[in-house]
Amino acid sequence: MSVVPAQQSGGGGGSSGLYDVLELVLDRGLVIDAFVRVSLVGIEILKIDVRVVVASVDTYLRFAEACNRLDLESGPNKSTGLPELVGEMTESGARGKSKGALSGAAQTISDAFSQARDEGRGEESRSESRPRARRAPARKKEESE
Amino acid sequence: MSTYVYGITAGSHSSLPEELAGVGDPARPLRTVEGGGLTAIVSDAPEGLRPKRRDLLAHQTVLSEAGAGGSVLPMRFGSLAPDDDAVAQVLQERAEHYRERLAALDGRVEYNIKATHNEEAVLYRVMSENPELRALAESNRRSGGGSHEDKLRLGEMVAQAVQRLESTDADEVRRQLEPAAEAVSPGPDSTGWLANVSFLVPRDGSARFVEAVDEVRKNNPHLELRVNGPLPPYSFVEPGPAEPARTPSGTVAAEE
Numbered sequence: 471m472s473v474v475p476a477q478q479s480g481g482g483g484g485s486s487g488l489y490d491v492l493e494l495v496l497d498r499g500l501v502i503d504a505f506v507r508v509s510l511v512g513i514e515i516l517k518i519d520v521r522v523v524v525a526s527v528d529t530y531l532r533f534a535e536a537c538n539r540l541d542l543e544s545g546p547n548k549s550t551g552l553p554e555l556v557g558e559m560t561e562s563g564a565r566g567k568s569k570g571a572l573s574g575a576a577q578t579i580s581d582a583f584s585q586a587r588d589e590g591r592g593e594e595s596r597s598e599s600r601p602r603a604r605r606a607p608a609r610k611k612e613e614s615e
Numbered sequence: 616m617s618t619y620v621y622g623i624t625a626g627s628h629s630s631l632p633e634e635l636a637g638v639g640d641p642a643r644p645l646r647t648v649e650g651g652g653l654t655a656i657v658s659d660a661p662e663g664l665r666p667k668r669r670d671l672l673a674h675q676t677v678l679s680e681a682g683a684g685g686s687v688l689p690m691r692f693g694s695l696a697p698d699d700d701a702v703a704q705v706l707q708e709r710a711e712h713y714r715e716r717l718a719a720l721d722g723r724v725e726y727n728i729k730a731t732h733n734e735e736a737v738l739y740r741v742m743s744e745n746p747e748l749r750a751l752a753e754s755n756r757r758s759g760g761g762s763h764e765d766k767l768r769l770g771e772m773v774a775q776a777v778q779r780l781e782s783t784d785a786d787e788v789r790r791q792l793e794p795a796a797e798a799v800s801p802g803p804d805s806t807g808w809l810a811n812v813s814f815l816v817p818r819d820g821s822a823r824f825v826e827a828v829d830e831v832r833k834n835n836p837h838l839e840l841r842v843n844g845p846l847p848p849y850s851f852v853e854p855g856p857a858e859p860a861r862t863p864s865g866t867v868a869a870e871e
Binding site for chain 1: 748752777778802850852853
């Protein structure tokens with residue numbers, strides 16, 4: 471069997487990777503008018519959480535709350551996870567074509583965000599795997615220096 | 616008993632993998648129906664078949680396995696013919712069309728990409744790029760969080776900035792991956808993604824496509840990309856690779 475590069479599935483949880491495929495099985499593929507299709511009422515597939523920003527009061531308040539948690543004036547000393555985050559963002563700023571250089575102000579914000587990250591860690595189960603994976607090499611690099 | 620149809624392959628398609636389970640509980644054994652020089656992969660249709668997860672997965676697995684042995688036109692889930700003869704008749708009547716599609720999709724697989732924002736990283740970026748927002752947030756913070764109206768105003772501005780970024784990033788993801796694909800098809804409408812796009816990729820170009828995805832990830836740490844593939848070319852069966860990869864709607868190839 472000619473299996474091409476390792477099957478890639480999802481970026482985070484395996485179960486939602488499943489959803490990604492089932493969606494195509496249900497909504498795409500050849501339809502032949504001479505055949506009938508089974509009813510799709512009551513589909514038993516995984517639900518996904520809505521993560522795209524929806525304009526709503528709830529969203530606004532949530533964002534405002536996230537911003538209010540930022541301490542824009544505090545220095546790096548207030549946050550422990552900071553050096554990694556700044557390193558990461560600086561790196562991406564340099565690599566990204568249109569990201570623009572991060573200003574000093576932006577770095578200060580990064581302090582605050584890393585703080586917010588720590589505070590909000592409990593709620594961030596879905597999006598944790600990737601950031602954690604990204605931070606790991608940075609940490610390793612520091613240790614080796 | 617009606618016949619469940621999984622997909623259509625060229626007549627020369629090699630035999631199905633042994634022990635491959637079809638839909639239903641217990642899983643119905645697979646068989647083939649021939650007509651017009653083509654072969655349909657089918658099984659008995661269970662009574663009262665519903666789109667249960669197990670059945671959707673069976674459909675998907677059969678097609679993935681069959682696709683590994685040669686070009687397959689995947690049927691949408693739940694296609695039922697009255698009987699095997701009806702399947703053979705359809706194959707005969709439309710043999711030319713299906714053969715053309717099979718040839719067009721031969722050696723090609725689908726990769727589906729879904730993108731979301733890492734909210735934290737996105738807020739970070741939005742704030743870092745927008746002094747006005749920073750000032751507003753700072754002012755709110757000084758007054759102990761600000762009034763309800765203050766919060767709404769800040770939140771709305773942040774939400775708008777994030778939404779603009781969602782739209783830009785959706786275009787960006789597509790634009791950056793198109794060069795590694797032969798065709799592009801927007802994914803099914805579903806919420807939760809800022810981008811949901813399928814790409815038709817030559818099997819032997821899969822590594823290149825995956826590299827392109829990694830590159831997008833590397834250049835956009837605020838984006839989370841979910842990659843699913845190689846898949847049977849669900850999104851490209853009809854009318855096939857409709858849209859050349861190089862003619863995206865509304866996006867102009869920007870200089871790198």
